Amino acid sequence: MKTKDISVLLVVILIVAMMIIPMPTLLLDFLLIINISVSLMILLVAMNTKEPLEFSIFPTAILLTTLFRLALNVSTTRSILSHADGGEVIETFGSFVIGGNAVIGFVVFLILVVIQFIVITKGSERVAEVAARFTLDAMPGKQMSIDADMNAGLISDKDARDRRRKIEMESDFYGAMDGASKFVKGDAIAGIIILIINVIGGFIIGMTIHGMGFAEAASTFTLLSVGDGLVSQVPALLISTATGITVTRAATNGSLGSDIMGQIFSYPKLLYIVAGTISVLGIFTPIGIFLTFPIAGLLAFGGYTLQNSIKKQEILQEQADMEEPVEDIGSPEKVINLLQLDTLELEIGYGLIPLADQKQGGDILDRIVMIRRQFAIELGLVIPTIRIRDNLQLTPNQYVLKFRGNRIASGEVYLDHFLAMSQGVEEDGIEGIHVVEPAFGLPAVWVNMEARERAELMGYIIVDPPSVIATHLTEVLKRHAYQLLRREETKELIDNLKERHPNLVDELVPGLLSVGDIQKVLQNLLREQISIRDLAAIFETLADFAVYTKEHRVLTEYVRQSLTRQITEQYAEDGVINVLTAGATLEKGIADSIQQSEAGVQYLSMDPQISRKITEELHEQIERVVKLGGQPIFLTSPSIRMYLKQFVDKVMPTVPVLAYTELEPDIEIQSIGVVNI
Numbered sequence: 071m072k073t074k075d076i077s078v079l080l081v082v083i084l085i086v087a088m089m090i091i092p093m094p095t096l097l098l099d100f101l102l103i104i105n106i107s108v109s110l111m112i113l114l115v116a117m118n119t120k121e122p123l124e125f126s127i128f129p130t131a132i133l134l135t136t137l138f139r140l141a142l143n144v145s146t147t148r149s150i151l152s153h154a155d156g157g158e159v160i161e162t163f164g165s166f167v168i169g170g171n172a173v174i175g176f177v178v179f180l181i182l183v184v185i186q187f188i189v190i191t192k193g194s195e196r197v198a199e200v201a202a203r204f205t206l207d208a209m210p211g212k213q214m215s216i217d218a219d220m221n222a223g224l225i226s227d228k229d230a231r232d233r234r235r236k237i238e239m240e241s242d243f244y245g246a247m248d249g250a251s252k253f254v255k256g257d258a259i260a261g262i263i264i265l266i267i268n269v270i271g272g273f274i275i276g277m278t279i280h281g282m283g284f285a286e287a288a289s290t291f292t293l294l295s296v297g298d299g300l301v302s303q304v305p306a307l308l309i310s311t312a313t314g315i316t317v318t319r320a321a322t323n324g325s326l327g328s329d330i331m332g333q334i335f336s337y338p339k340l341l342y343i344v345a346g347t348i349s350v351l352g353i354f355t356p357i358g359i360f361l362t363f364p365i366a367g368l369l370a371f372g373g374y375t376l377q378n379s380i381k382k383q384e385i386l387q388e389q390a391d392m393e394e395p396v397e398d399i400g401s402p403e404k405v406i407n408l409l410q411l412d413t414l415e416l417e418i419g420y421g422l423i424p425l426a427d428q429k430q431g432g433d434i435l436d437r438i439v440m441i442r443r444q445f446a447i448e449l450g451l452v453i454p455t456i457r458i459r460d461n462l463q464l465t466p467n468q469y470v471l472k473f474r475g476n477r478i479a480s481g482e483v484y485l486d487h488f489l490a491m492s493q494g495v496e497e498d499g500i501e502g503i504h505v506v507e508p509a510f511g512l513p514a515v516w517v518n519m520e521a522r523e524r525a526e527l528m529g530y531i532i533v534d535p536p537s538v539i540a541t542h543l544t545e546v547l548k549r550h551a552y553q554l555l556r557r558e559e560t561k562e563l564i565d566n567l568k569e570r571h572p573n574l575v576d577e578l579v580p581g582l583l584s585v586g587d588i589q590k591v592l593q594n595l596l597r598e599q600i601s602i603r604d605l606a607a608i609f610e611t612l613a614d615f616a617v618y619t620k621e622h623r624v625l626t627e628y629v630r631q632s633l634t635r636q637i638t639e640q641y642a643e644d645g646v647i648n649v650l651t652a653g654a655t656l657e658k659g660i661a662d663s664i665q666q667s668e669a670g671v672q673y674l675s676m677d678p679q680i681s682r683k684i685t686e687e688l689h690e691q692i693e694r695v696v697k698l699g700g701q702p703i704f705l706t707s708p709s710i711r712m713y714l715k716q717f718v719d720k721v722m723p724t725v726p727v728l729a730y731t732e733l734e735p736d737i738e739i740q741s742i743g744v745v746n747i
Contacts, residue, residue, distance in 0.1 A: 085134070086141070088101075089140075095157035096157070102142060102160070103159065106305050108305070109304075112128075112309060113308045113311055116315045116316045122247075122316050123240060123243060125316060126239060128312075129249070136257045147268055150294045160297040160301055182300070206245075212233075216233050217435075217436075217439050218435050218436075247317055264299070268295035272290070272295060275291075338380065340373075341369045345369035349362060411474045413455075413474060413554070414453070414455070414456045414472070416457070416469060416471055417459050417464060418459070419461065419468045422466070422467060422483065425485070433536055434536050435458070437536055438540070438543075441453075441543060441547070448601060448603075449548075449596060449601045449602065449603065450602040450605065451555060451602065453551075454559075456543075465482070467483055467485075469481055478546060483538050484503065484535065485535055486518065487503070487517060488518075489517075489532070489533045489534075490502065490516075490522075490533075491513075491531040491533065500528065502515040502516050515530075549724075555596060560585055560589040560592065564588065567605050567609065574606065574610060574613065575609065577613050578616065591622050591625050594622065595630070598726060600630065600636075607633065608633075612629065630729070633732070637732045638733050645738055646737075647733070647737055647738070647739055648741075648742045649704065649739060650702055650742060651741045651744050652704060652705065652707070653745055653746035653747075656746055656747050657707055657710055659684070660676075660710045663713075674716065681717075683747050685717055687745055687747060688717055688721050692718075692721055692725060695742065702722070703725070703726050708731045711729040715727040
């Protein structure tokens with residue numbers, strides 16, 4: 071533990087010990103002065119914070135200071151009743167502050183308690199309660215606003231996390247303040263009870279034990295008790311005031327003093343009106359001009375000074391606004407920002423702007439949020455924020471998806487139409503704009519509202535424009551998912567896993583594999599649409615085999631074999647998987663062409679004619695399965711799987727290639743064709 075932690079623990083223990091162990095009056099005097107100092111410090115901090123969360127420890131501070139005051143009350147009560155002496159501080163408050171008059175002191179004490187208990191504490195308690203309730207009710211709306219800003223590209227992922235964390239802290243803070251205000255309320259009640267006990271108990275003890283007369287006992291113990299009550303209530307009043315200031319402050323850019331001066335005195339002309347009113351009051355009432363004219367003159371002078379100050383600030387601001395564009399053009403710091411590229415951008419034509427405007431019913435931002443959640447669940451990848459921009463250079467109905475400034479997909483949608491996709495019927499059966507569906511390349515027709523019902527009756531699948539864009543984005547991002555995983559994103563995944571499996575991560579990184587090596591393995595998995603969500607299982611496999619090889623392609627094959635249950639569930643339907651099997655001649659042809667370099671890296675060295683023959687045969691088999699409406703899946707031995715995948719990618723990259731060892735033993739494999747050469 072750090073020295074600061076130990077010191078706080080010792081302070082709390084000593085506070086509790088004060089209630090049990092008698093303290094000398096000299097030490098009590100020091101502790102009473104410290105109590106007043108700490109309370110004054112808390113009040114000043116509360117006045118200078120810009121927002122309540124800057125003083126998030128305040129609820130706990132209220133508890134500790136309240137406990138400290140009660141411990142002091144117990145100690146001073148013990149000293150007063152035992153020795154008829156409360157120390158110099160209490161005697162000073164009892165004689166000097168209240169003039170030695172117990173009745174006046176008792177009245178002053180009651181006034182302080184009423185101010186603290188009924189006015190400040192009661193109001194602070196109510197404000198904290200309402201603030202806690204409204205903060206909790208507003209959390210869902212704030213969360214949605216953060217998601218919308220992030221999807222619009224207005225804030226980054228880090229900014230979104232910080233804002234979400236701030237919302238959670240606000241809810242916790244106001245909830246804690248709601249409870250902490252009860253401490254201050256209880257402290258005021260305890261002060262009254264302790265005063266009554268001290269007066270009555272001191273009167274009895276003074277006459278029976280100390281041998282005082284009635285008048286002497288009443289005077290002595292009443293003054294000491296009232297002085298003790300005032301000493302404790304002054305810090306309590308400071309803490310109550312700090313509580314009220316904290317819970318009633320809204321988030322601003324300045325301290326309480328600057329806000330008051332900047333807001334109350336932001337209208338100098340009103341000071342002239344106040345000055346004139348005070349002057350009239352002195353002229354036409356018995357108050358007289360002797361008291362009113364100096365105050366009126368001070369107000370008028372303040373108004374004149376503030377008015378001149380505001381005019382100077384406006385002139386300086388105008389000059390700064392005029393100079394700002396010149397600085398932006400010539401400043402190297404401004405130019406360097408132009409080099410930054412957004413990872414993902416969605417540019418839309420001006421005709422599609424309503425899709426991104428929530429006020430017009432656009433929900434494309436919400437759909438992008440769902441896409442990012444879908445990727446996290448299905449692939450275990452957090453895709454970057456997709457920044458949405460309007461581009462006047464595009465046609466009105468066009469949209470373009472860019473990856474690091476380069477176009478990777480585009481399409482057109484019509485807001486007042488619906489996309490009708492055929493399920494076997496002829497597209498000529500309905501009128502509309504004939505296009506190719508952007509996500510899967512199927513023939514489709516954009517139909518208007520009148521033709522929509524007819525298209526549905528004819529068996530067409532009807533899709534609205536936002537769904538067309540969302541589906542297109544999803545399929546394109548799946549194909550480019552491996553490119554979205556860069557070293558920074560890989561490091562974030564590793565850090566997230568380390569919070570739950572620290573020993574596993576420490577064993578693998580950086581001793582066995584670097585972040586770059588792990589990135590390559592994860593990219594290989596994502597390239598073939600294998601989810602990396604079970605990162606712990608992936609890391610365990612890497613830790614087992616990275617001792618023998620650092621070749622990322624070989625490590626990827628080991629990882630795939632450890633994810634058999636996941637891969638089987640991904641491609642099998644009802645316990646059955648239909649596959650195209652690599653024949654013996656194909657496997658032998660590929661296996662005989664595998665060579666090994668001097669560095670120990672394996673590669674494929676094949677005769678061009680054999681390579682062309684394999685590609686043609688694969689293309690023929692894939693086309694045959696696709697025409698029958700099936701999903702082509704190749705199955706081969708683990709030793710040539712990654713090399714066969716290279717050939718399949720030349721024909722259709724989306725076709726998966728599996729190894730026998732990547733499927734569960736209880737799965738039923740049905741061959742729908744054999745590929746030979």
